[in-house]
Amino acid sequence: MTAGTAIVLFTRDLRVHDHPALATTCAAFDRVVPLYVLDPALAGLSANRTRFLHQALADLRDALRERGGDLVVRRGDPVAETIRLAGEVGATAVALSADVSNHARRRERRLRAECERHRLRLRLFPGLTVVEPGALRPGGGGDHYRVFSPYHRAWAAARWRDELAAPRRIALPDGVRVGRVPAPPAGESPDAATGGERIARQRLTDWLPELGRYDDQHDDMAGDDTSRLSPYLRFGCVSPLSVANRAGDRSGPFVRQVCWRDFYYQVTAAFPEISTAAYRRGATEQWRYDDDALTAWAEGRTGMPIVDAGMRQMRAQGWQHNRARLITAGYLTKHLGQDWRAGVAVFFRWLLDGDVANNSGNWQWVAGTGNDTKPYRGFNPVRQAERYDPAGDYVRRWVPELSAVPGKAIHQPWKLPEDVRRTLDYPPPLSVPGTDPVWLR
Known part of the structure; x- marks a missing residue:
């Protein structure tokens, strides 16, 4: 273990179990500062997701406090706030889970440049997918799979990383100001699920006995027998690797849905304009606007x-x-x-x-x-x-x-x-x- 301080910047990985950036940093440094920055650029996009996020942050803080640490919360530009906090606590390194969206990539590039300028080490980790985007390449060439079925075959046959336990102890530097986790605001959907790692892990445990019926039941709209884990995967309240490992059969219909998630992450890594531009070459777009x-x-x-x-x-x-x-x-x-x-x-x-x-x-x-x-x-x-x-x-x-x-x-x-x-x-x-x-x- 290095005698020193490092920051773990949380983004869409709001958990302590199977969190490579957190686990590796806690093993390497004697003081670790878990940080979440409330980014005004992302505020107001969805009242539902804002509520879920704040619930998940409160749960994450509880989990970190149980291990002797805490969640430091700041508001502003994530890059500027990370660098500012590094100066306050004397950090020498920053850890971050890699992501694929345009916003995440811009944040990563800016953070890397600022870390270099301030002589901080920046390390990116896996964790948002089972298999890292770009790790699998089609045999005939190309930087990513364009069709799901061959990707699924490669994904199911790949060696997955080892699942990591939650850190036993997390030690903060003395005197760090932790900040306040905002109270969850009112969302627009009255019956929306509640965010947080504890709920996600319990939901997975409670649902797994239904796994054998998934292929027959998942399209039954009235039966509503799906896992409903997708919001927890989206915010990283549960690790997709943990979900896939506990479900077992890599070729089974449920794990296949987890693979679809990885598939679109590797597509987005190669084609980050996926929200605004047609992916398929030559696609006809003759839309009505009513x-x-x-x-x-x-x-x-x-x-x-x-x-x-x-x-x-x-x-x-x-x-x-x-x-x-x-x-x-x-x-x-x-x-x-x-x-x-x-x-x-x-x-x-x-x-x-x-x-x-x-x-x-x-x-x-x-x-x-x-x-x-x-x-x-x-x-x-x-x-x-x-x-x-x-x-x-x-x-x-x-x-x-x-x-x-x-x-x-x-x-x-x-x-x-x-x-x-x-x-x-x-x-x-x-x-x-x-x-x-x-x-x-």
Whole structure:
């Protein structure tokens, strides 16, 4: 162990278990300063995620205090505050988990330059993914995998890093001002999950007995039997490696979803414009721009029950069932003809798990501008509803105006007799010029 002080700058890795930057730094230095900087540049993007973040920070502080340390909280530019704190505590090194977004990369470049200027050592660590972005390369050349299936084969066969225990003890320098963790603000979604590592680890433990049923149940929209770990993975409240290791079978359907997450991180590392520019070369982008239609979609008032149910769930919980994400995104882009970037923005506002890589990558996949090998595929919302919500219970839960409609008729209320339709406080389907969708016939 080096006699000295180092800073661990937390970003999207709000945990103490399997945290390579924290574990390695605690083993190498006798004094470690865990730091989180509240960045004004990221404030206001999502009230839901701000609440979740502040809850996770409070939980992280508790975990660090249990180990003799604390979480130092500052507000301002993360680079400037890190360098300022290094001067205050006499730190000689800074540790940081590597990330892939444009914002994270700019922060890293600026931090590296400032560390060099102030003669601080900067070291980046893995931890946000199972396999580091860029570690796997396709055999035929190229800097990343463009198609998921060969990436998954390589990912499942790769040697994963060892999972690390939480540090037993963390010693702060004397006299450091720790600052205050902000109280969680009110979010926009009343039923949003609570952030924090303790909740994440307990959720994983409680859900693992359901793992054997995942392949049969994860598309059951009314059953809602998915793990709901995605917000905790997005903020690093639980390590993706820990999740994959505890789930076991690398080729199983659940771990395959963890691999999809890694896949989009390595895509974003190679194509950081993923939120704003079409990934697929030669993608046709001829979008309609209809603010009224976009607003109706965002508020769950399209007149398409399965779509409205998905959007209302997202607004209520800050989360949306994965099958509903495919249906709602497909409806916006392939039926309403709206630009996928508008959908990215709406999801990014509401979703607790909204991040650059997965939110944008999945939207591009659905829109036909991304990594889908069948870019012109569409999702017939009625067929999807009848297959994945056959009794209509998911729709009834989130669109109570239709709760009295019996059976599968709930998925096509526009086909009900006129006298019945007049009793429903529910709009007719949005009309789109030049389209004649088969599900409305």
